[in-house]
Amino acid sequence: MGLWQSLKRWLDPSSTAVDQSFSLGNRGEKPASENQGTEMLADARLRTENVIIRIDRLMEAAPKGKEALEKTGDLSDDLEQNLKRLKELFRLPENKDLVIREFQVATQPPTPAAACFMEGLTNTGIINDHIMQPLMLLSHLDHHAGAAGEDGPSSFSPEMVLKRLLPGNQSTEKYDLASMADALLSGDTVLLFAGSRVAIAVETKSPPTRSVGKPETERVIWGPHDAFTEAFRVNVALVRRRLKDPRVVTEVLTVGEISKTYVGLMYIDTIAHPKLVAEVKRRIEAIKVDIVNSSSILEQYIEDNPNSLLPGSLLTERPDRTAAYLSEGHVAILTDTSPNAIICPITFWSLLQTSEDYYLRYPFGSVLRWIRLMATLIALTLPALYIAVINYHQEMLPTELMLFIASTREQVPMPAVAELLVMDVVFELIREAGTRIPSVIGPTIGLVASLVLGQAAVEAKIVSPIMILIVAITGLASFAIPNYLVGFGVRVMRFFLLALSTVLGFYGLAAGLFILLIMLAAERSFGVPYLTPVAPARGKVRDILNRPPLYRMEERPGYTRTSNQQRQEEIVRKWDPMAPAPTPDENGG
Amino acid sequence: MYQYEGHISRREGITLIFAVLSSMLFLQYPQFLVEVGGPAGWQVALVMTLGGMATLLPVIALIRRFPGRGLDQISKAAAGVVLGPLLTLLIATWLLASLVLSLRSFTETFIVTILPDTPPSPVMVMAVLCALYASYRGLEAISRATQILLPLIAGGSLLVLLFSLPRVDTSLLFPFWGHGLIPTVTGGLYYASMAAEAVVILAFGYAFRDPNDARSSGLVGTLLFGLGATAVAVVLVGVFGAPTASQNPFPLFNLARLIYLGRFLQRMESLIIMFWVFAALVRLAVLMHAATVTLGGALGLPHYRPLLFSLSVMIIPLALLPEDFLVTLRLDRDWLRPLGFAVLLIPALLWLLAVIRRKGGETDAA
Numbered sequence: 001m002g003l004w005q006s007l008k009r010w011l012d013p014s015s016t017a018v019d020q021s022f023s024l025g026n027r028g029e030k031p032a033s034e035n036q037g038t039e040m041l042a043d044a045r046l047r048t049e050n051v052i053i054r055i056d057r058l059m060e061a062a063p064k065g066k067e068a069l070e071k072t073g074d075l076s077d078d079l080e081q082n083l084k085r086l087k088e089l090f091r092l093p094e095n096k097d098l099v100i101r102e103f104q105v106a107t108q109p110p111t112p113a114a115a116c117f118m119e120g121l122t123n124t125g126i127i128n129d130h131i132m133q134p135l136m137l138l139s140h141l142d143h144h145a146g147a148a149g150e151d152g153p154s155s156f157s158p159e160m161v162l163k164r165l166l167p168g169n170q171s172t173e174k175y176d177l178a179s180m181a182d183a184l185l186s187g188d189t190v191l192l193f194a195g196s197r198v199a200i201a202v203e204t205k206s207p208p209t210r211s212v213g214k215p216e217t218e219r220v221i222w223g224p225h226d227a228f229t230e231a232f233r234v235n236v237a238l239v240r241r242r243l244k245d246p247r248v249v250t251e252v253l254t255v256g257e258i259s260k261t262y263v264g265l266m267y268i269d270t271i272a273h274p275k276l277v278a279e280v281k282r283r284i285e286a287i288k289v290d291i292v293n294s295s296s297i298l299e300q301y302i303e304d305n306p307n308s309l310l311p312g313s314l315l316t317e318r319p320d321r322t323a324a325y326l327s328e329g330h331v332a333i334l335t336d337t338s339p340n341a342i343i344c345p346i347t348f349w350s351l352l353q354t355s356e357d358y359y360l361r362y363p364f365g366s367v368l369r370w371i372r373l374m375a376t377l378i379a380l381t382l383p384a385l386y387i388a389v390i391n392y393h394q395e396m397l398p399t400e401l402m403l404f405i406a407s408t409r410e411q412v413p414m415p416a417v418a419e420l421l422v423m424d425v426v427f428e429l430i431r432e433a434g435t436r437i438p439s440v441i442g443p444t445i446g447l448v449a450s451l452v453l454g455q456a457a458v459e460a461k462i463v464s465p466i467m468i469l470i471v472a473i474t475g476l477a478s479f480a481i482p483n484y485l486v487g488f489g490v491r492v493m494r495f496f497l498l499a500l501s502t503v504l505g506f507y508g509l510a511a512g513l514f515i516l517l518i519m520l521a522a523e524r525s526f527g528v529p530y531l532t533p534v535a536p537a538r539g540k541v542r543d544i545l546n547r548p549p550l551y552r553m554e555e556r557p558g559y560t561r562t563s564n565q566q567r568q569e570e571i572v573r574k575w576d577p578m579a580p581a582p583t584p585d586e587n588g589g
Numbered sequence: 590m591y592q593y594e595g596h597i598s599r600r601e602g603i604t605l606i607f608a609v610l611s612s613m614l615f616l617q618y619p620q621f622l623v624e625v626g627g628p629a630g631w632q633v634a635l636v637m638t639l640g641g642m643a644t645l646l647p648v649i650a651l652i653r654r655f656p657g658r659g660l661d662q663i664s665k666a667a668a669g670v671v672l673g674p675l676l677t678l679l680i681a682t683w684l685l686a687s688l689v690l691s692l693r694s695f696t697e698t699f700i701v702t703i704l705p706d707t708p709p710s711p712v713m714v715m716a717v718l719c720a721l722y723a724s725y726r727g728l729e730a731i732s733r734a735t736q737i738l739l740p741l742i743a744g745g746s747l748l749v750l751l752f753s754l755p756r757v758d759t760s761l762l763f764p765f766w767g768h769g770l771i772p773t774v775t776g777g778l779y780y781a782s783m784a785a786e787a788v789v790i791l792a793f794g795y796a797f798r799d800p801n802d803a804r805s806s807g808l809v810g811t812l813l814f815g816l817g818a819t820a821v822a823v824v825l826v827g828v829f830g831a832p833t834a835s836q837n838p839f840p841l842f843n844l845a846r847l848i849y850l851g852r853f854l855q856r857m858e859s860l861i862i863m864f865w866v867f868a869a870l871v872r873l874a875v876l877m878h879a880a881t882v883t884l885g886g887a888l889g890l891p892h893y894r895p896l897l898f899s900l901s902v903m904i905i906p907l908a909l910l911p912e913d914f915l916v917t918l919r920l921d922r923d924w925l926r927p928l929g930f931a932v933l934l935i936p937a938l939l940w941l942l943a944v945i946r947r948k949g950g951e952t953d954a955a
Contacts, residue, residue: 393703393859504707504715506859507699510866511715517737518723518874522730529729535736536729537600 073175121187123206170203232336238319329560345526365547375480392505595729606810625776629767636777638815641784647937661886677887723874745864757827782929
């Protein structure tokens with residue numbers, strides 16, 4: 001485009017006309033076009049038709065008894081009619097995901113049939129070898145031997161197909177379009193037959209999944225290295241592998257009007273409190289939303305207080321940890337497409353624990369827990385303490401140290417709190433950038449950025465060296481917090497405490513801590529007080545910050561109120577000469 | 590009936606009463622004890638403890654007679670719908686007065702000790718906001734937070750006493766009977782009204798599952814407070830001597846100032862004061878909650894929370910009314926404490942009325 005053309009474009013009065021570019025419409029316009037309106041009406045008609053057909057059939061079946069009622073659906077005898085409705089439902093031919101393969105079952109005479117499945121969700125090998133092959137090639141063998149062949153065409157029935165022709169291990173009858181659609185969308189193959197109002201869904205699920213990998217956020221040095229994946233059944237299997245007990249129950253619920261996500265509720269019957277199981281189920285069943293595609297999203301729908309700064313349940317990617325919690329009477333929720341289990345209820349203290357605490361010998365487990373608590377306190381209060389000391393309580397520091405701090409701060413133009421906020425923001429930037437940068441170079445970039453930026457900031461006299469130290473220690477401490485969500489909460493609380501200590505020194509800091517403590521004390525996780533078993537005290541306060549020896553952990557946590565509190569015998573190390581003698585009752589004496 | 594506030598156990602009750610009473614030791618009360626008893630200030634504390642426990646007996650008898658009920662319900666049942674709310678109103682007013690004077694006393698203490706350049710209003714606003722939030726979240730939250738904080742508060746105070754031990758001169762504790770037995774006993778009984786704040790267990794009577802828990806909370810909490818007060822009085826007199834200690838309005842703070850653990854750990858009083866701030870906030874929160882719940886009950890309100898906000902706004906100007914710290918101290922010593930006896934008489938009166946009118950206990954059940 002030449003210069004004149006460009007100028008002409010700007011000088012052309014028509015350039016001020018209404019923009020013709022694409023828009024979804026202005027405020028006040030109807031959201032749907034005329035076509036969309038027609039489509040919506042067609043969809044409503046289809047659904048209404050299905051309902052009307054079903055009601056008619058139910059009325060017919062009512063006098064025949066319960067079994068007939070259960071087998072009543074809206075499918076037609078006419079295969080073409082069924083396929084037409086199915087295509088309408090799945091928006092064919094625009095939708096290319098649904099595959100309909102029409103064929104003839106090799107009965108005498110041949111029976112027209114159709115196999116329907118969703119491409120990508122199914123295992124085509126199973127469809128070919130275990131569905132198509134028996135029906136198209138092997139079913140003719142049947143009429144040579146048995147009553148079916150002698151009776152000719154009338155002998156064909158879905159029951160016969162189900163019992164004699166389909167070798168698949170999970171096949172079910174479907175009587176209506178809606179349940180057929182559900183089966184298709186979960187990866188089953190649905191078979192429709194001419195002259196039959198019954199469809200057969202055969203298990204052919206094979207959704208794309210990754211293999212079991214290592215934990216990303218809950219790594220351990222000692223202990224298992226497998227982690228949950230996005231495949232719901234694989235996750236259930238990973239837990240079941242560790243709990244070989246028939247009392248382990250997995251209830252499967254479906255959440256999400258569009259996503260229809262499988263949500264598995266795992267618990268150990270006779271250990272988990274029935275009221276807890278019922279409550280978790282009630283909360284999940286109450287969710288009426290379009291889509292739930294992650295455990296962390298589901299968690300937000302079911303937790304007690306969504307406004308809390310700390311999580312109301314525990315998200316873990318470790319099957320061993322999940323199994324351990326189940327054995328203590330907790331409930332685990334596994335969401336399809338999510339590599340995390342939700343553990344409920346939890347307490348604040350369990351958020352500071354890791355599974356490694358139990359894999360290490362007990363003194364080291366306890367030491368690690370104390371270090372983590374210290375790290376949490378440092379991450380929470382160190383900047384606020386520093387600001388309070390240098391602004392209000394200088395007398396606490398030895399004179400030489402105070403003079404040194406004052407001399408390093410002399411050339412810094414900003415007040416200490418602004419200096420701290422700037423450094424904190426920079427630190428958060430580095431942290432966020434480190435998370436988004438590809439993992440190979442992420443840590444290097446983070447390290448270089450922090451070193452170079454820190455050094456440059458000190459040399460430019462924008463910040464004092466002691467401030468770098470404070471921010472670095474705080475950052476390091478925040479990385480030592482084992483739970484990612486707690487880390488987030490602590491960051492927000494830190495700014496709150498910083499603001500208060502800037503205004504009122506130690507008094508403000510203490511007031512802020514008091515408010516945070518009240519907030520925690522008022523929290524509940526599925527009916528369990530957040531700070532229990534410390535406040536309120538429930539039974540023996542053990543396994544909180546000190547990890548007792550495993551052989552002394554005879555009881556499950558009191559707060560789960562399990563019907564069976566004892567988890568191991570009173571004396572586990574019976575062989576040990578130092579072990580106390582068993583009580584007479586134990587020997588039956 | 591008020592919204593569900595949960596329950597508190599015996600342990601939580603003891604912690605709550607102990608925290609509410611012992612926070613007074615960070616104020617001018619140890620000075621009062623030494624003023625009355627001289628070198629025998631600790632004996633005054635002991636008499637005060639026994640007297641306080643004795644004055645609580647009617648409160649406990651009343652809770653046992655009306656288990657699972659709060660003060661407003663008890664007084665209505667025992668004294669009728671006219672006199673009952675009036676008596677409840679008197680206790681609520683006294684609790685409110687105690688809250689206001691405590692707020693002013695703590696504010697002055699913190700300003701003098703750690704925030705010398707800060708005007709009183711921001712300190713008061715912060716304290717009231719904390720108490721408001723705590724009371725808003727309910728009794729369970731307050732008692733649980735107290736359970737976590739009490740070891741810090743008690744530990745901080747204990748450390749001050751322990752590190753002061755090397756400076757204690759036992760000869761300062763003599764003459765053994767101080768100003769004499771009669772002033773010691775009368776003074777101790779006078780300050781027994783310090784335990785009047787334990788009347789909050791009556792206000793929170795509805796939260797105890799078992800009336801015996803309320804009894805233990807009141808008696809054990811007061812006993813622990815008395816032992817604490819005795820220890821503070823001993824160390825205070827041992828370190829400063831009776832004449833100086835009786836003129837010291839911030840005795841524990843001054844003890845903390847004397848601690849020197851080495852060159853790096855000097856002047857730790859600011860850090861220790863942080864724990865005392867916790868104690869002050871617990872006291873204010875409990876008093877505010879008790880006052881609000883009781884007042885709401887007396888006025889027949891279905892819910893205490895709306896009252897909470899208006900009371901919070903009212904408390905700050907009321908606390909600013911005394912001209913200075915000295916007036917606050919005088920109001921506390923000469924008005925609030927004697928009126929504490931009157932407050933403790935009300936439960937006795939209610940109990941008597943309940944017995945005469947055959948209300949509560951087995952009579953009611955029948």
